[in-house]
Amino acid sequence: MPSPENTAAQRLSELAASVEQAAHRFDAKGKAVQLVAVSKTFSAEEVRPFLAAGQRVFGENRVQEAKGKWPALKAEFPDVVLHLIGPLQTNKVREAVELFDVIETVDREKLADALAVEFRRAGRALPVFVQVNIGREDQKSGIDPDEAVAFAQRCRDVHGLDVRGLMCIPPADVPPGPYFALLAMLARQAGLAGLSMGMSADYKLAVGMGATHIRVGSALFGKRDYAAG
């Protein structure tokens, strides 16, 4: 049996190779793509081999769950960069700003304002992404695509947030290409360079369409057991 460290290193290098290949095929810049390793539902012990293999950028979708495992891991690996990729309630903003390094899910005025207030209070201004509900789905968070450009500009100009780009989760079970293309177009219109799009099933396509950040969970850590998480 390979050790967990070897497995983690192997999965990371396979993923990097396939990102590079996808970038090449689509003439995009694979080396510039940042891998956000999505460790939600996986324990600190399951995450550790990926840290040992050199991965430093991780994503979690729940503040509470992240609080349970990341403070100790961050003490051990101070250069970890932790992305919040799930919905953020305004009453959790303080905890989120203490623990996370990038907030990818800014999707409404009230949250943008709460973050701006907390960044000033804490003296710690985090880079953010604006989450777009790219398929206009009732069950998904994110700002409507029609409002995304103006909202991103307000986040920057009115709230003073360091907006790096746009983020989306396309609808399941339909080809994601048109949604990635729409997100890329909106980012261009907003004058933003960052594009957080692509997960285990579709990161290659996302890279080809200009993703700067891919959020990959199960392809690295294995199948998630939500009942246990």
Ligand SMILES: *Cc1c(COP(=O)(O)O)cnc(C)c1O
């Ligand atoms: C869980 C999750 C991912 C990773 O999904 P996989 O299919 O496991 O790669 C990416 N982005 C968000 C917002 C998620 O919640």
